[in-house]
Amino acid sequence: MAPNARLDHRNPLVFDTHELGRRPGALQRLTREIDAPVDLGIQGVVGVPEGAPVELELRLESVMEGVLVTGTARAQAEGECVRCLEPVELELEADFQELFSYPDADDRGRVIAEPGDDAEDDEDRFFLEDGLFDLEPLLRDAVVLALPMQPVCQDDCPGLCSECGARLLDDPDHHHDAVDIRWAALQGLAGSLEPGEKDEMSGGVPRSAPADEKQEK
Ligand SMILES: [Zn+2]
Ligand SMILES: [Zn+2]
16 A cells, blocks of 8 residues: 555545444444545546536445445536537446455454455555545546446437538438439538528537526526
8 A cells, every 4th residue: 555645534535434433333324515526537538527516425334344435426427429529418326335444454464354465455455544534546436437438418329420520310311412422512511501500510519508598688
């Protein structure tokens, strides 16, 4: 385990197990809402925006060698459909479980679990520090596992037209004449001069939110 700075109990992702006590079998349930830390998610793909609310539900259980932490994190994640590039919002629910060991159990060499053949086992272990533990690494791993590597706006999103880049969901009958693509493109151009159809090529331009329209009153 890397030597780390002492945990700060004011950090919203640091939890205190003193109230739980060390009697095996003792249980404590708690909930906490935190602001999402920076880069919570799969970078550049989908994640919880920094500062967005994350609801944490934790169950702390005192066991012989430490505290078993089981919990769920819920938040709203945002990303971009990998097929049509439209913004995607999804409900994130990430479960986690980890044992935080008492450091003294280790000092005396009385690790309850069989010591591993190599030291790497030890690096994967989490320890309590002065009765505190840091949920952040656990939360990060759980969130990454719970998020889709390839988010889509809907399961059957057909993506973008390979000929002209139009979003096929908006235009299900969209097709090009394979025999004479250039002529079809010209026809498409003529049709696209109607108002509201011009922005199809840009794709990534954010559409104005409904909230904006209300504000104009
Ligand atoms: Zn899509
Ligand atoms: Zn097209």
